[in-house]
Amino acid sequence: MSGDQRTRRDRAAMGRRSVLKGSAAAAVLAGTAVALPNVAVPSAGAVPRAGGRRRDVAIFGGGMAGLSAAHELVERGFAVTVYEPAYLGGKARSHDVPGTARGGRLALPGEHGFRFFPGCYQHVPDTMERIPVGGSNVADRHLISVESAVIAFDEAGYAPTTAPASIMGLVEHAPDIVTLDNLRNALMTGLKFVVDVPVTELAYFVSRELVLATSCTERRVGQWEKQSWMQFVKAKGKSRAYQRYLVGALTRALVAAKPDSASARTIGQIGLALATSATGLLPQYDSGLVHGGVDRILNRPTNHAWIDPWVAHLRARGVTFVMGEGLADLSISRGRIDAARLTSGTTVDADWYVAAMPIDRLKPLLTPALLAADESLAGIRDLRDDWMVGIQYFLSRRSDLPPGHIAALGTPWALTGLFQARPWDVDFGRTYGDGRVKDCLSIDISEWEKPGILYGKPAKRCTKQEIAREVWAQMSRAMNAGGAATLRSEEIVTWSLDPGITFSPKTTGATTTSGASNATPLMVNTAGSYENRPHAYTALPNLFIGGDHVRSNIDLATMEGANESGRRVTNAIIAAADSPAPAAPVFPLWELPMLEPLKQIDRDRYRSGLPHILDI
Secondary structure: OOHHHHHHHHHHHHHHHHHHHOOHHHHHHHOEEEOOOOOOOOOOOOOOOOOOOOOEEEEEOOOHHHHHHHHHHHHOOOEEEEEEOOOOOHHHOEEEOOOOOOOOOEOOEEEOOOOOEEOOOOHHHHHHOOOEEOOEEHHHHHEEEOOEEEEEEOOOOOOOEEEEOOHHHHHHOHHHHOOHHHHHHHHHHHHHHHHHOOHHHHHHHHHHHHHHHOOOHHHHHHOHHHOEHHHHOOOOOOOHHHHHHHHHHHHHHHHOOOOOOEEHHHHHHHHHHHHHHHHOOOOOOOOEOOOEOOEEEEOOOHHHHHHHHHHHHHHHHOOEEEEOOOEEEEEEEOOEEEEEEEOOOOEEOOOEEEEOOOHHHHHHHOOHHHHHHOHHHHHHHHOEEEOOEEEEEEEOOOOOOOOOEEEEEOOOOOEEEEEOHHHHOOOHHHHEOOOOOOEEEEEEEOOOOOOOOOOOOOHHHOOHHHHHHHHHHHHHHHHOOOOOOOOOHHHEEEEEEOOOEEEEEEEEOOEEEEEEEEOOOEEEOEOOOHHHOOOOEOOOOOEEEOOOOOOOOOOOOOHHHHHHHHHHHHHHHHHHOOOOOOOOOOOOEEEOHHHHHHHHHHHHHHHOOOOOOOOO
C-alpha cells in the first residue's frame, strides 16, 4: 500500500470515527460504554465574583492537561492564561539535543520518552484533529500506524521475533517479516515459551482477564481495585516464566506499571481496552487487526509534529502563555480562591483557577486552609509517583528492521524501544545533526530500582554514563540473542538522556555514590488509590484540578488521561459559570456488547455478596 493510499484510508477512518462518536445509535448497536463511577461533573450553580462579567481562567501548568483545558475553554469563549514554569507540553514534549545542529540541519531530536497512541485512545486524537497544520491537521498529517513489533526476551534460548501489528502491516512489510531467520526465531521462541509457561498457566492467565471482562463496574471498583495485578492473576506459586513474562514483563511493556503494586482493575481494564480496540469490532475505536491503528506514533519529533502547532493555534485563538512562572500559593477567603501567588511573587486575579500540574508539585499546595475547605483533597498526599524516562542513541547505520516498537521483555530495567528513521520516513543524515547520524533508537526506561547487569546497581544510583552503558547492554543482550548483531556499540555516534534527570553525589558513611533526581515523575495507579484521586472540580466553587491523577474513564497515568481531565475541568467551569456553551466531549471506554448480560449476572451476584462465577 502506498503512502498516499494509507493517508486516504486513515483520513476516511478518522472521519468515520468522528461521525460515530457523535451517534448515540452507534453506541448502542456497536459497543457498551464503560465509565467509572463518581467522575461526572456536577451541575454547579456558582458564578463569577459579584457584578463581574469577566470570564478569566488562570491555568497553572502547560502540560497535557493544561493545554487541553485551554483548548476547550478558549473555543467556548473564555479568556485563558496559562502559567508554565519550565516547558510547554510537559512529559509529552520533545527537545533539541544542545549543540548538535550543523550545516543547516536540525538539532538531533531528544525526548522525555517516545510517545505512542494505542487504538483505545480517543481524546488525544480528537484534539489533534482540531489543530491545523499545513492545510490539514495534526492527526491526518502526523499520526501514523506502526505496523509491526519486535518481541525480545532477556533469557537464553529465546530469539527476537518480528510480528505484524495488522494484516496490512504484514502485506506491506512481508519481505522483512516472512524471512527464514525471523520464522526460525519465532519457532524457537514460541516452543521455548510453551515449555517455560505450562499450557494450564496460559489458560489460567486468559481466564483471569475473562473474569475482569465480565465483572460489573461495581465489582471492579469495590473488589479488583483493592488488589494488585499480581494478586489478581494469582502469580504466587506459578512458574518463573508466568511471573516474569506474562505477569511482570507484559505489564511493564504495555502500561509501564509494576504488577506487584498496580491496581488490578486499572491494569486489567486497560488491557481489555487494548485488546478490544485491536479486534476492529467497535467503530468507536479507529483500529483493528486488518487496517491497523492498534499502535500509532507521530512521524516527527513530538514538538515539531504536535506541541508547537498546538501552542501556535492556541495563541492564535487568544490564549496567553506566561513562561517561567509557577504557582506558589492559593489564597482562600470565604470558601473560595480570591487570588493566586506565583513563584515570582506576582499575584494573579481570575474568575476561575485550574491547578493542572503533576502531583509532586500539587502536594505542596495542600495547605491546612485548602484542606479545611475541601477535605477530599487530603487523599492526594497518599498518591504515589514513579519514574519512566527515555534515552536516545543516535546511530551511524539505519536499522533494517521493519518499523515497529521493541518490547525487551524481562530486561532488568523494563526497556521498550523504537527505531525512528523508518516509521518517520526521514533521511536522518540530511535532516538532523552533523550528517553522521542515520537512525535513532529511542528507549524508555520503566524500572529504576532494580540492579542492572553491568554495575549491579539500580538506575537511580548510577551515573549518567553508567545509565547509558547499562541500557545499551541490556537492550543488546535481548536484541542480539538470535545471533544477528542488531545492535553494535561501534555504531553509536552519541546519545542523550532526558535532561529532567539530574545527578549529584550522595554520601553514606564513608561511601560516596551518584544519586539521580527526576524533575518529571508520573503518578502510578497503585491498588486502592482510586479513592484518593481528586475530581476535576473541588468544594471551592472556583478551583479545579487537571492532570493524569484526576479521576477519569481511561484511568491510567497517560496523555489520554491528562487530556480527558482537561475536558472535565472545562465542563466543570462551564457548569460553575452557568454558561450556555456546549460541553467538551468526554469519551468512555468501550467494551463488546455481548459481555453485558454476563456483567449483569455478576452485578446481581456482587450485590448479593457472592464472588464472580469464574473466580476460582
